[in-house]
Amino acid sequence: MSEHRLRKPKGFSLLVFALVCAWLGILLVIPLGSLVYTVVESRHEVVEVLIGAEARRALVLSALVAVACILCNGAFGIAGALVLVRQRFWLRRLLDALIDMPLALSPVMTGLAFLLVFGRSGVLRPALEGLGLDVAFAWPSVFIATLFVTLPFTLREVALVLEEIGDGEEQAAATLGASPWQTFWRVTLPNIQGGLIVGTTLTAARALGEFGAVLVVGGSIANRTQTATTFIHAAIEERQEPAAFGMALILAAAAVLLLLAMQMANPKGKRR
Amino acid sequence: MGIEVRNLVKRFGSLTVVDTMSFDVQPGELVALLGPSGGGKSTVLRIIAGLETADAGEVWLDGTRVDHLHARDRQVGFVFQHYALFRHMTVAENIGFGLSVRGVDKARQAETVERLLNVMGLRGLGERMPSQISGGQRQRVALARALAPTPKLLLLDEPFGAVDAKVREELRQWLRKMHDEVGATTIFVTHDQEEAFAIADRVMIIQSGRLEQHGSPLEILDSPATEFVARFVGDVNVLSGVVEGERARIGPIWAPLDAAQRAGLPDGQEVHVVVRAYDLKFWRDDAGVASVRRVMTVGDRVRIEANLHPLGSQAEGPAIFAQFPRRSSLLNGIEPGVRISIEVTHARAWPGKPGELAS
Numbered sequence: 357m358s359e360h361r362l363r364k365p366k367g368f369s370l371l372v373f374a375l376v377c378a379w380l381g382i383l384l385v386i387p388l389g390s391l392v393y394t395v396v397e398s399r400h401e402v403v404e405v406l407i408g409a410e411a412r413r414a415l416v417l418s419a420l421v422a423v424a425c426i427l428c429n430g431a432f433g434i435a436g437a438l439v440l441v442r443q444r445f446w447l448r449r450l451l452d453a454l455i456d457m458p459l460a461l462s463p464v465m466t467g468l469a470f471l472l473v474f475g476r477s478g479v480l481r482p483a484l485e486g487l488g489l490d491v492a493f494a495w496p497s498v499f500i501a502t503l504f505v506t507l508p509f510t511l512r513e514v515a516l517v518l519e520e521i522g523d524g525e526e527q528a529a530a531t532l533g534a535s536p537w538q539t540f541w542r543v544t545l546p547n548i549q550g551g552l553i554v555g556t557t558l559t560a561a562r563a564l565g566e567f568g569a570v571l572v573v574g575g576s577i578a579n580r581t582q583t584a585t586t587f588i589h590a591a592i593e594e595r596q597e598p599a600a601f602g603m604a605l606i607l608a609a610a611a612v613l614l615l616l617a618m619q620m621a622n623p624k625g626k627r628r
Numbered sequence: 629m630g631i632e633v634r635n636l637v638k639r640f641g642s643l644t645v646v647d648t649m650s651f652d653v654q655p656g657e658l659v660a661l662l663g664p665s666g667g668g669k670s671t672v673l674r675i676i677a678g679l680e681t682a683d684a685g686e687v688w689l690d691g692t693r694v695d696h697l698h699a700r701d702r703q704v705g706f707v708f709q710h711y712a713l714f715r716h717m718t719v720a721e722n723i724g725f726g727l728s729v730r731g732v733d734k735a736r737q738a739e740t741v742e743r744l745l746n747v748m749g750l751r752g753l754g755e756r757m758p759s760q761i762s763g764g765q766r767q768r769v770a771l772a773r774a775l776a777p778t779p780k781l782l783l784l785d786e787p788f789g790a791v792d793a794k795v796r797e798e799l800r801q802w803l804r805k806m807h808d809e810v811g812a813t814t815i816f817v818t819h820d821q822e823e824a825f826a827i828a829d830r831v832m833i834i835q836s837g838r839l840e841q842h843g844s845p846l847e848i849l850d851s852p853a854t855e856f857v858a859r860f861v862g863d864v865n866v867l868s869g870v871v872e873g874e875r876a877r878i879g880p881i882w883a884p885l886d887a888a889q890r891a892g893l894p895d896g897q898e899v900h901v902v903v904r905a906y907d908l909k910f911w912r913d914d915a916g917v918a919s920v921r922r923v924m925t926v927g928d929r930v931r932i933e934a935n936l937h938p939l940g941s942q943a944e945g946p947a948i949f950a951q952f953p954r955r956s957s958l959l960n961g962i963e964p965g966v967r968i969s970i971e972v973t974h975a976r977a978w979p980g981k982p983g984e985l986a987s
Contacts, residue, residue, distance in 0.1 A: 530678075533701075533726055
């Protein structure tokens with residue numbers, strides 16, 4: 357029956373197939389292809405700019421921030437997902453909704469909000485100055501802003517898996533004499549591995565690609581708060597197209613590598 | 629391990645799932661908690677295991693109050709309804725888990741796992757993942773896992789609910805055998821009366837969070853304590869009648885009542901009479917009080933449905949059904965449309981008005 361249904365509209369499914377290919381072509385292949393083409397064409401200039409100190413520093417900052425976000429939001433995501441899914445408490449719904457705020461807020465707004473906290477007249481400014489800490493227009497602000505925008509990813513992915521697998525295995529572990537710590541390491545963590553991989557990938561991709569928030573809060577100061585994305589922005593402003601294209605290609609390659617790594621770690625694309 | 633449960637109460641929101649329940653289980657007994665779904669059986673089991681906290685009441689295991697103890701410290705084996713096997717561990721790792729978290733050395737773990745694999749008929753499956761074995765095998769892995777740390781109390785929540793009928797029958801026999809060999813006190817939850825009566829030493833009938841009756845299978849079958857138990861256990865007719873002397877009159881037929889029952893039932897008392905399908909005799913009689921509606925063969929028995937319908941009366945009376953073995957001489961000449969006589973050989977009666985029958 358189902359086979360029959362699948363076979364019947366042959367012309368129609370061909371049409372859909374063609375539409376999907378065209379759509380992917382317009383949205384993905386053509387822009388990425390022209391990027392690659394342009395970079396290859398002007399490869400000498402591109403390489404020259406990219407081995408410069410500014411580009412290197414921007415890349416390193418982006419990478420470090422991404423790794424730090426994966427670690428911090430990974431730990432927070434697991435803990436937060438366990439709290440949200442496994443515990444019932446007052447205000448749980450509110451907390452649940454708050455987690456998604458970073459997805460709904462425009463990054464520029466996020467940047468502005470953090471400026472109000474760390475900036476010249478920010479609420480935390482006196483305390484930070486007293487401690488001798490420079491946050492706004494320094495790398496910590498870039499880190500914190502990226503931390504904010506990548507907050508929900510790991511948590512959501514892990515929560516999804518926790519919801520799906522239920523707490524049966526955790527209860528079984530308890531009746532078998534396992535401590536909460538043993539249960540976490542031996543039962544819960546292996547079970548949420550898939551969600552963790554997907555969440556980590558999304559976090560890394562978002563951290564590397566974040567632009568608005570880090571531009572506002574960090575100011576794209578070369579060698580100090582410039583990330584890969586704000587480097588591109590600055591390069592375009594300064595009409596340094598080869599630098600912009602080169603850095604853009606590096607980011608695109610990083611994205612492809614991330615997706616490949618996720619596929620390999622999680623071959624069936626399953627979340628667990 | 630002996631269990632004492634005292635005045636247990638559990639509420640979920642405004643719903644009272646367990647309502648002041650008390651009972652004892654003797655060491656070494658195999659007990660079934662039987663009742664309709666949603667009656668609170670599983671909750672009682674989970675409270676004993678420490679997976680759920682009671683709102684009031686006490687649980688004592690071997691003379692020690694355990695209400696404050698975490699599940700991991702109660703040394704109770706628990707078999708979950710849907711197995712809850714660790715999906716990322718092999719069968720052998722699953723079975724060994726309870727030993728490994730307690731720090732038992734590797735050699736002894738391996739030895740126990742091997743022994744349990746053999747006993748459970750899982751030889752050679754140790755390296756498989758739970759997703760690679762059948763439902764019946766998973767159930768046995770769950771049981772082996774619960775037994776590995778040699779608990780003195782084994783609790784099973786609807787253990788055979790998720791396997792097909794044939795495997796279920798096998799596992800039942802097998803649980804009884806296990807119980808007799810291991811000797812751990814065992815409580816299992818079921819909504820299947822056949823299962824409860826087939827293997828349990830004692831059966832507790834639970835309904836709406838209350839313990840209706842606690843006794844041996846025979847006691848519950850032959851002397852149901854409440855109308856609910858009488859109606860719940862077995863295939864029964866529930867008919868409206870009136871007490872007259874030593875009998876209850878149900879329209880044109882009579883049901884005998886024994887002395888113990890008559891004591892609480894004065895003459896003229898309206899009653900609900902509960903009659904098991906096998907406590908009836910039907911035979912063909914053209915001047916009889918009922919007419920046959922349907923005759924169905926169900927496996928090795930025949931079920932006959934009739935309506936009480938005295939000759940000459942226009943109104944059709946209440947339906948009544950009986951079951952006989954297929955070759956029974958009582959079946960001679962019985963077919964749809966014929967008239968029959970009915971004798972009630974055994975019945976129980978509780979005060980009740982005709983209008984409340986449906987409940």
